Amino acid sequence: MLNLNEIMSLTRPIAWGAGDILMKYYQEPQDLEITFKGGEEGNVTSADLAANDFILSQLKQTFGTDNFAYLSEETEDNIDRLDHEWVWIIDPMDGTSDFIRRTNEFAVHIGLTYRQRPVLGLVATPAQDRLFQGILGNGAYIETRDGLQQPIRVSNKIALTEMVVVASRSHRNYQLENILHQLPKAAEIAVGSIGGKFAAIASGHADVYISVSGKSAPKDWDYCAPEIILTEAGGQLTHSDLSLLSYNNLELRQWGTIVASNGHCHREICQISQEAIAPIMK
Structure with a gap:
């Protein structure tokens, strides 16, 4: 298996950068274009698309397309991904409706699967300036903008x-x-x-x-x-x-x-x- 810690270190700046793109649109809503995708798919905004382009271009530039396939909400699906063991699965903005309603509750999702199960994940919450991350067998952490990481753990409530x-x-x-x-x-x-x-x-x-x-x-x-x-x-x-x-x-x-x-x-x-x-x- 590839070195997941190395992959994470290369992917963290991409997640932060995608969050920065979303916040630029969030802070300048007059520049936001909203399109209804139809059916149950909801809306897509120019912020979604800009973050999507950034994430995909950065990941492909860093990791290539020989060993990795890519699946993103805002890009047409290519079923060649089914032939790959390693697949990046991306939502450039989870919570688009909350972004539009300005609730501060939206996130960037960048996940990596190996043989159909997740092994690495990043969830950036740009309005809170936080980056959550997890690596299979290596725990979960929250990171602040200064690079400080702290381990996170579920509650111990048993009832x-x-x-x-x-x-x-x-x-x-x-x-x-x-x-x-x-x-x-x-x-x-x-x-x-x-x-x-x-x-x-x-x-x-x-x-x-x-x-x-x-x-x-x-x-x-x-x-x-x-x-x-x-x-x-x-x-x-x-x-x-x-x-x-x-x-x-x-x-x-x-x-x-x-x-x-x-x-x-x-x-x-x-x-x-x-x-x-x-x-x-x-």
């Missing part, structure tokens, strides 16, 4: 009644509402991007996240980078049947009920989720 659920403000459906109603919890907070939600769990500020697909579903680039940060911080991410997520398949959507947690009650949360929506799905 569901103590746990804080982090959820979306907008991507909610009846099935998810039913699960959240039946799930014992201490509180529920709203965070915009999936990267921000997973960072909150990975750093101990929240404990549970649940997604239930409807007409559409989150895609590889939503979960890839955040997953390795969460799991390296001690958390878990699975489908509600406890199976792991698989990346770089022909189908990019992650269908079904997906649960992220601090790991201490993960099986119980998955069981509650399945039981809560079973009558609805019949």
